Amino acid sequence: MFSWSNRYPISIPIEALASSPSFYFLRAVEQVVVFSIPAFIFVSGYFAAFLAGRHTSKFNFKQTFTRIRGLLIPYLIWSIFFLGLGLVEGKSFSPGRILTNLLIGSTTPAYYYVPLIIQLYLIAPLLIFAARKNWKVLLIVTGLIQVFIHLPVTLSLWGFQGELIQSLPQIPKWIFITRVFWFSAGIVAGLHLSKFKPSLQRMNTVFGLASIFFLIAGFIEWEVFKGPLQSRETIIDGFYQIAILLFFLSLGDQIKLPFNKTFNFLSAKSFGIYLAHVPVMEIFARGIYLFTPWILPNHLLFFALIFIAGLGIPLLGMQIIFSTKLRPIYGYLFG
Template sequence: MAKRLFWLNGIAILAVVINHAIGWGFTALFWWTDRYRDVSIPNFDAMGSPGYVLMVILKQITPFSLPAFVAVSGYFIAFASRGGLTWKMIRTRVINILIPYTLWSLLVILFDRLLLDTQISLLDILTKLLTGSASPIYYYVPLICQLFLLSPFLVRGVRSSQWKKLLLGMGFLQVVTVGWSYLVLFGILSWKPEWFFGNLGFIFTLSIALNLRGEEILPWLKAHRKIWLGLLIVFLPLAIGETEWFYQSYGIDWRGGVETLFATVFTLLFLLTFITYDFSLPQSTVLYKLGQRAFGIYLMHPLVLEITAKLVYHLAPALLGNQWIFLPLLITTGIVVPWFAMKFMSETPLRKGYAYIFG
């Protein structure tokens, strides 16, 4: 199971990079169109084109990535708890995450300040660090830290006779947070924190239960795996269609996230299908190594993608209109640059600082 989870981590980090590269692809299609065509911007002529449809599909099938990271973290927390889960262990794990997260967040903030020539206060910096908003994807870090801090209580609950009620309660909490998204959309509420642990609390708790109570849960899940696969196929177009409808009807870009009901169910079904079917993967060694480096790639790739996209904008604008070249370029640099940066640092005298930079 551990090897499969590293595969899942590797697949997830690939999905993260693809997801965010497509975000820059949309920017190039609609907001940078004047760099390669004589038009005013924003220009939405490309909406509905084959390239746009493909990007929408890829954007909406990749959000399983962050829930997958949460699931892997929960499983290994449960594994560590078999020898006794202490607050010292939790503190060490949280600190090992927060140090590189803080360094990369400050670097992103500094880059944006220099690029946009804007002032930012100390309060703004602290707010960005606490909420994971230095980069639009960094909210995962405060979220997973909350779950780590809750993990001793969750482990205890899963080990108790009331573990099914705990799963039911966390499931209800996750349903409530999905409903929260809709309340914000329709103006009933004005704000929803992406970093709130309830967004993915059920998946984290379920992954703990899969480790500690696998002999009870896994046989039942595997016995129904054809159902999970069938429902996955059903919910794929629903997840894509719902988010695209919200975007075109309300201007709310939920593509690439798990804020909606269909996207959340699709993500859960993907994870259930992945863990209940036995299969081998091509390039599994590469996926395994990617899984081991996932956190470092996660932290570094937003800056790499932004720099790459803006270099293309200034130096080779014609590529912006060719998504079949522009997107592979972004995806490749988003993976390869962090990979080699981590490899270089781990194999030189700089390796003493590796944990502080990449976790």
């Protein structure tokens, strides 16, 4: 909306863009889906607990490293592909820069997730041991870490600018401690959910209302304090993420969500979509920028086209590869 406004056929002031209905709609979408990465990491923690088993003290390292390999190989292929696109554009990368990009997932802003989740799988045995010994202490400690990480952004957004605030570290999001609470919570759920499932189900309505409250509060927080366009999560966002995860955990076992089959189909392909959507959306968006710039100020149309391309083209490519003689390389590309 903003960085490409120079390509609009007509001039639109930045102030008008930032107060337009399409801006608020897209901000609302951004606020709604802020729980998605914690949810992915929570599910990964649940999976790690499943590998460990509820009644054994041993952790299945073989299956864990198989899982890491399944994440790492497609990630490296797509990262190298993205670096290749940069070379085609005329960019140059030193060997050190290439290695750094691959290690911390900075080839694109989205790929940090893979190094992050691999780190969490590597420390999973320690977290599982702690969850078995005292899951409450584990959640309290990792929860306080999460609050400390969100604190600088929250206080800065609220207008606190003292030296102490400035001295608080901005921890890169690819480091495991930035998400260790969600992974730990997934492990605790995987090991102990049956014990407190009845209590959670009795509070289903409370969690649903809390999710709505913190969703609205998070939206208002950024708009009142006018946070940066490239947002970082605040403490209120953290409360929203907790509430919505507890809401889903508190659903009755017999409840079926709308479009259940569709979501199950997409979830099975989510890692492949995640890897492929980044170059697809970037190339598609640049094509609009170069050849059909009249679409750019029609923000919701642009949003719809990017969404359809980012989801549809990876799914189509996955289906083609899976259904042809290329099927043996499917796992290497999409996990």
